[in-house]
Amino acid sequence: MAQLESIKVTTDEIKHLISNRAVEGETMLLNMGPQHPATHGVLRMLVELDGETVINCIPDIGFLHTGIEKNMEAKTYMKAEVMTDRLDYLNTVGNNLAYVLAVEKLVELDVPERAQVIRVIMTELQRIASHLVWMGTAAMDLAAMTVFLYSFREREDILNILEMVSGQRMMTTYFRPGGVWRDVPEEFEKAVRDFIDIMPARLDEYESLLTENPIFIDRTKGIGVIPKNKALGWGLTGPIARGSGIDYDIRKAHPYTGYENYDFDVPVQKAGDVYARYQVRVEEMRQSLRIIDQALKAFPKGPFRSNNRKFVPPPRAELGTSMEAVIHHFKLWTEGFDAPKGSVYFPVESPRGELGIFLEGDGGPKPYRVHWRTPSFSNLQVLSWLAKGHYVADLIAIIGSIDFVLGDTDR
Amino acid sequence: MNETLAFILEWVIKGAVLIAILLTGFAYTTYFERRFLARIQIRVGPNRAGPFGLLQPVADGIKLIFKEEVEPAEAYRFAFLLAPVMTMVPAVVIMAVIPWGDKVVMFGREIALAVTDLNVGVLYLLSIASISVYGIVLAGWSSNNKYAMMGGIRSTAQMISYELALGLSFVPPILLAGSLSMSEIIQGQQSSAWYIVYAPLAAIVCFIALLAEVNRAPFDMVEAEQELVAGYVTEYSGMKFALFFMGEYIKMAAVSAIFATMFLGGFDGPGVDTYAWLGPIYLFLKIFGLLGLMIWIRATLPRLRYDRLMAFGWKVLIPIALLNVFITAALIVGLGI
Numbered sequence: 153m154a155q156l157e158s159i160k161v162t163t164d165e166i167k168h169l170i171s172n173r174a175v176e177g178e179t180m181l182l183n184m185g186p187q188h189p190a191t192h193g194v195l196r197m198l199v200e201l202d203g204e205t206v207i208n209c210i211p212d213i214g215f216l217h218t219g220i221e222k223n224m225e226a227k228t229y230m231k232a233e234v235m236t237d238r239l240d241y242l243n244t245v246g247n248n249l250a251y252v253l254a255v256e257k258l259v260e261l262d263v264p265e266r267a268q269v270i271r272v273i274m275t276e277l278q279r280i281a282s283h284l285v286w287m288g289t290a291a292m293d294l295a296a297m298t299v300f301l302y303s304f305r306e307r308e309d310i311l312n313i314l315e316m317v318s319g320q321r322m323m324t325t326y327f328r329p330g331g332v333w334r335d336v337p338e339e340f341e342k343a344v345r346d347f348i349d350i351m352p353a354r355l356d357e358y359e360s361l362l363t364e365n366p367i368f369i370d371r372t373k374g375i376g377v378i379p380k381n382k383a384l385g386w387g388l389t390g391p392i393a394r395g396s397g398i399d400y401d402i403r404k405a406h407p408y409t410g411y412e413n414y415d416f417d418v419p420v421q422k423a424g425d426v427y428a429r430y431q432v433r434v435e436e437m438r439q440s441l442r443i444i445d446q447a448l449k450a451f452p453k454g455p456f457r458s459n460n461r462k463f464v465p466p467p468r469a470e471l472g473t474s475m476e477a478v479i480h481h482f483k484l485w486t487e488g489f490d491a492p493k494g495s496v497y498f499p500v501e502s503p504r505g506e507l508g509i510f511l512e513g514d515g516g517p518k519p520y521r522v523h524w525r526t527p528s529f530s531n532l533q534v535l536s537w538l539a540k541g542h543y544v545a546d547l548i549a550i551i552g553s554i555d556f557v558l559g560d561t562d563r
Numbered sequence: 564m565n566e567t568l569a570f571i572l573e574w575v576i577k578g579a580v581l582i583a584i585l586l587t588g589f590a591y592t593t594y595f596e597r598r599f600l601a602r603i604q605i606r607v608g609p610n611r612a613g614p615f616g617l618l619q620p621v622a623d624g625i626k627l628i629f630k631e632e633v634e635p636a637e638a639y640r641f642a643f644l645l646a647p648v649m650t651m652v653p654a655v656v657i658m659a660v661i662p663w664g665d666k667v668v669m670f671g672r673e674i675a676l677a678v679t680d681l682n683v684g685v686l687y688l689l690s691i692a693s694i695s696v697y698g699i700v701l702a703g704w705s706s707n708n709k710y711a712m713m714g715g716i717r718s719t720a721q722m723i724s725y726e727l728a729l730g731l732s733f734v735p736p737i738l739l740a741g742s743l744s745m746s747e748i749i750q751g752q753q754s755s756a757w758y759i760v761y762a763p764l765a766a767i768v769c770f771i772a773l774l775a776e777v778n779r780a781p782f783d784m785v786e787a788e789q790e791l792v793a794g795y796v797t798e799y800s801g802m803k804f805a806l807f808f809m810g811e812y813i814k815m816a817a818v819s820a821i822f823a824t825m826f827l828g829g830f831d832g833p834g835v836d837t838y839a840w841l842g843p844i845y846l847f848l849k850i851f852g853l854l855g856l857m858i859w860i861r862a863t864l865p866r867l868r869y870d871r872l873m874a875f876g877w878k879v880l881i882p883i884a885l886l887n888v889f890i891t892a893a894l895i896v897g898l899g900i
Contacts, residue, residue, distance in 0.1 A: 180709060182709050182710075188792060189789050189792060190789040190790065203716075204713065204717075291865065294789075294865035294866060295783070295789060295864075296865040297604070297861075297862065298604050298862045298863065301605060301606060302604075302605070305605060361863065365864070365865065367781055367864055367866075367867055368865050370867070370868070370871060371865060371867075371868060543868060543869075543870065544713070544790050545790050545866075545869070546868070548789050
């Protein structure tokens with residue numbers, strides 16, 4: 153008990169964060185989280201309330217800090233990739249993509265056509281899966297619980313495809329520098345085709361529960377409005393920025409891994425409220441389906457990873473016949489490959505916004521410095537002013553609409 | 564003397580039977596809710612304990628009895644213990660005035676299938692129904708927990724916004740029957756038609772207000788999980804929590820019975836005149852259907868914001884209910900229904 157007393161935080165110590173009225177005891181200070189049903193992980197918020205009106209909201213992050221950046225610096229380029237899955241656990245494939253693209257840029261490695269198409273299909277599937285989790289949880293925050301279970305049904309289909317391809321449902325580590333780990337199995341194309349055939353009807357089903365539901369509109373329209381200039385000023389990216397009228401999508405603005413070959417629209421809404429962000433994400437799912445459809449139609453045959461033996465391990469079959477293959481294999485799995493001196497930054501469009509990785513090589517087999525620019529971290533910054541003046545129930549809706557992942561925020 | 568004794572005995576037996584039915588029936592209301600909700604949400608629901616999971620409520624009950632009772636150190640103990648009782652008791656006694664059937668002859672006596680036929684039954688319903696909100700407020704305040712307190716405050720805000728509309732929505736049936744007694748309201752419906760035909764607007768207002776009364780979705784702000792963790796029950800555990808739970812589910816059945824009685828003819832149904840025992844079965848089926856509707860609504864709709872419920876109650880429900888009272892009164896005078 154005495155110990156508890158000693159770590160008690162008095163209002164005096166945090167008075168620079170809260171209003172004078174809280175210090176005087178007129179308003180209530182409420183600890184939301186880190187264990188709270190609606191904080192989507194372990195976000196803690198210190199909320200100052202006047203009745204049910206939020207006066208101040210102070211997000212407190214760091215409960216899921218895993219030291220991924222530093223951990224990656226202690227591993228070879230090949231092994232460090234496994235860490236990236238753990239970053240944004242709803243967008244594992246996308247994290248892999250950012251990392252392998254950065255490594256490929258650093259060591260100047262070419263990727264075969266087929267691998268690029270596989271990467272696009274997998275990334276877009278993951279984007280849909282991530283948006284489905286967002287849709288389910290954001291609707292659940294407003295107590296529309298059925299949407300959650302419906303959207304997880306389709307997410308299950310996507311996870312099954314991920315498992316079919318990589319052997320893992322979430323932590324796939326499927327993309328490797330120079331291509332992908334192995335070729336997709338035969339039944340892959342049919343599974344994806346089945347999924348994109350059924351998905352539009354399912355999206356209509358979710359929309360029938362939410363889009364025109366008067367209670368849902370009442371809870372989301374005009375709530376948490378982010379004006380365009382503020383969105384720009386706070387460096388928002390992704391659906392949250394596109395909901396505020398910023399037409400910026402890295403897949404269009406700075407195409408990578410062949411996105412320039414696909415025909416798709418970037419949905420933009422002007423209102424900037426929770427409902428606008430909802431509309432943007434729903435439309436993005438439809439656009440992702442379009443991309444996957446085009447990718448499936450133009451699914452080229454050929455090698456699924458680069459033949460550059462200095463960076464890409466040889467096929468298993470060669471190990472029995474070729475001495476050179478054994479040497480390459482041994483070198484890659486013990487030392488890894490050396491990357492030249494220099495630094496790269498590679499941004500990709502994750503379901504949450506601009507996911508960028510900064511890699512600095514020092515000529516050795518391990519990165520000298522890794523830094524992630526994660527969308528959840530940047531987008532979460534708006535919460536403290538966005539919540540002001542809203543009710544507690546709206547605060548929950550706003551948190552849901554920002555769609556952050558704490559693993560991505562804390563790193 | 565003998566007659567008086569038999570009379571008292573009859574009351575006691577009827578009361579005991581009703582309480583027994585409610586206390587076991589509530590458990591199966593939770594089972595019904597979980598299974599039905601699961602069907603809507605493409606899940607299976609509880610199916611492990613017993614055939615079709617029918618023993619699940621029993622297992623839940625045993626678990627709750629053996630749970631440790633945790634009390635917050637700084638809770639106000641008296642009110643903390645009183646609150647579950649104040650939620651539970653009104654839920655049980657409210658059923659006393661609901662008739663479950665016409666008179667039947669048993670053991671040589673003519674027995675009315677109702678615990679009591681109060682001549683101001685509707686007033687009794689309204690007054691008992693509003694007592695249970697004290698339980699919620701007390702629970703919220705005495706737990707000494709901020710989330711619980713917000714739940715308690717919400718429940719008061721909620722009550723003042725639906726209670727008036729609820730009272731007004733009972734007026735058309737009363738006018739039509741010309742009585743405040745539940746059995747006469749049912750007789751009135753037997754002789755003409757169910758009052759949902761005459762007063763559909765009042766029925767809708769009444770159903771919405773009753774949903775708010777039992778804190779069911781979309782009006783479950785009091786225990787809004789995503790906002791207030793568990794609202795007023797946050798600090799409760801074990802049997803004290805179970806009592807709140809029981810109160811809530813019994814009240815669900817009770818308000819379904821009230822709605823059925825006021826607007827759906829109560830125990831009325833084909834053949835009930837000749838076979839009086841069909842009465843309780845019809846009433847049960849109506850309650851079952853209304854419970855299903857409540858669960859369906861819970862599965863479909865998001866939650867309202869609590870200030871929106873107040874606006875909805877004051878600006879929409881009350882004017883509609885008031886207007887409906889005038890329309891009904893005018894119809895009665897004009898057409899002589």
